[in-house]
Amino acid sequence: MTAPWTPEHEVDAAQAALLIAEQFPALAGQPVVPLATGWDNTVHLVGGQWVFRFPRREIALRLLVHETAVLPRLAGRLPLPIPRPEFLGTPSARFPWPFWGARLLPGVELADTGLPDDQRTHAAVDLGGFLRRLHDPALAVLIATVSPAGVAAAATTTPGDRSPEAGPAVVLPHDPMRRADPGVRGPMARERLAALSAAGLWQPDPAVFRLLDEAEPLGPPDGPPVLVHGDLHQRHLLLAGDGRAAGVIDWGDVCLADPAVDLSLAYGGFAGGARAALLAAYGPVPPERAARARVLAVHLSAVLAEYAHAENRAALLREALAGIGRAAR
Template identity: 80%
Template sequence: MTAPWTPEHEVDAAQAAQLIAGQFPDLAGAPVAPLATGWDNTVYLVGGEWVFRFPRRAVALPLLAHETAVLPRLAGRLPLPIPFPERIGVPSAGFGWPFWGARLVPGTELADTGLPDDQRSRAAADLGGFLRALHDPALTLDLGESGTVAVLPHDPMRRGDPGVRGPLARERLARLAAAGLWQPDPAVFRLLDEAEPLGPADGPPVLVHGDLHQRHLLLGDDGRATGVIDWGDVCLADSAVDLSLAYSGFAGPARAALFDAYGPVSPERAARARVLAVNISAVLADYAHAEGRAALLREALAGVSRAAR
């Protein structure tokens, strides 16, 4: 079976350099180095200052359009740095898809830091304040009045619906267990059993990152958050979609610090967030195992356990 993250087109460093130089002559000759690879994009650091994202799959093209529409409108309005697409590459004979570049948001993916749970409180508090600002209904209203959010779908992956995400989580967990990577945990199944009947949330949606997990929160050497990246799944949804990281990435005092900064969350919203946390963590673990990413595998499996507690 072909893995869902298998690229349809993969731009290598030489092609990236050629494409960038062709459309942005001031960057011609700048060093181009691999920075990251995900399901949807291959990412290069250019000249030590610019980050360029090249789609790997056709499904990423509307996501790129969402990023380039929304991120400039969010610039300077959130308490943590986010990418600002300043250089928009158009389709060409050399590459038939658009791409874009932004100035580097420095930091290390939370998944790669190996930071112990008891040293995550500062990052958690930073993230809580960030999500409070992002989920402010006034921000969503303002972007709606400007027409910006008109391009965004409403929870297209149904990530806020535990009736959808719970069964998907069970499938991934079964794969992990069969591979000997995860020991079935009764607490995880109790969570799924209790939350799956909830269904999607009522009430008006807010602007959400849409795919917030341990790869998309960046940290500095001091343990503070330095930015939030990879906004391809930005959409309108219940805030539980982003709050899943509160449960997969943080536990104990760190999680408490996050919610001290964010504000109160209802038990139903917490349950929806926890189910998504299990689902995303299981997906990340499956991906990490297939791609040989040991640090991400450890973090993702820990995320499954954190989410249930």
């Protein structure tokens, strides 16, 4: 079977350099080196200070529209750094899809830090405050409908740079992948866990299955949605060398949803005193919301583990497997 993260187009450093030089002459001649890959994007570092994201799969094009519309509107409104699109590339004969660039946010993915659970408190407090602001209902009202015109206005205007024409307003979807519904995510988690167990990567944990048994009957949430990152896991929180949170990246799944969608990282990425500190900074989380967040944390961690194993990413595999256990406790 083809892995779901298999690219349909993969831009290497040489092709990225040509595309960037062609559309953004101010960056021509800058060194281009691979930085990261994920399910949806290949990422290159340009000139040591610009990060360019090139879609790998057609499904990511819709996500690109959402993040490039939302991120400029969020700039300056959140207590942690987030990417701000400044170069917007258009489809061409060299590459059929749009792409974009932003200034590099320094930091290391939480998944790659190897930071022990008892040393994650500072990052947890930072993340709790960040999510409290992101989930402010007033912010959802402000951002729910955004126009790409805002992206064009925010783009870099140095000579040679250009932005695509402003299109129609972008209306953010409401939890399009049903991540806040344990009745959907629970069975998906069980399937991933069975595969991990069959591969000898994960020892079945009764606490995990008790969580799924108890939470799956909850069904979809019925409260008012808020603005959410949408795919917040251990790869998308950046940490600085001192263990503080340094930024939140990869906003392609930004949408309106129950806060549980983002709070999943509180349970998959943090435990013990660090999680308590995160939730104290965030505010009260009702038990049903916590259960939804935990189920999603199990599923996301299992997906990350499967991906990490296939891609030979040992640090990510260790973090993802640990996340499954954290989420159930």
